[in-house]
Amino acid sequence: MPLVLMLHPLEHHDMADLPDELAAELGILSAHIVRHMQALPYISRAHVYRIGDGGAHLHIWFFARPEGQTQLYGSWMPVWDDLLPEYPADVAEADAAIVADALVASIGGRRSAAGESPHD
Secondary structure (H helix, E strand, C coil), X not given: CCCEEEECCCCCCCHHHCCHHHHHHHHHHHHHHHHHHHCCCCEEEEEEEECCCCCXXXXXXXXXXXXXXXXXXXXXXXXXXXXXXXXXXXXXXXXXXXXXXXXXXXXXXXXXXXXXXXXC
């Protein structure tokens, strides 16, 4: 996939025990991330997944479906991501920076540098 992003709370929560305030923030952040991913010129859709059977830390995944790739419709996108040739890392990192900057502009916060822990 051209872009795969993950959102998770800094504290350990799963979906079932996520406090209401963080659940509301999760909804707003997710909607903005999807909007910004889909604003990239060659992305037709952003798929959102919660994957983690038995995990104690909530991870929400965002997969960008490239325009014109109709075989990637549906819930098999994470599988396709494992099977397709690797996407150029420099392009994916540049796209991730565009989405992160747009997210900061739309709802605030700050963007971490590549490799920087969000706890820093």
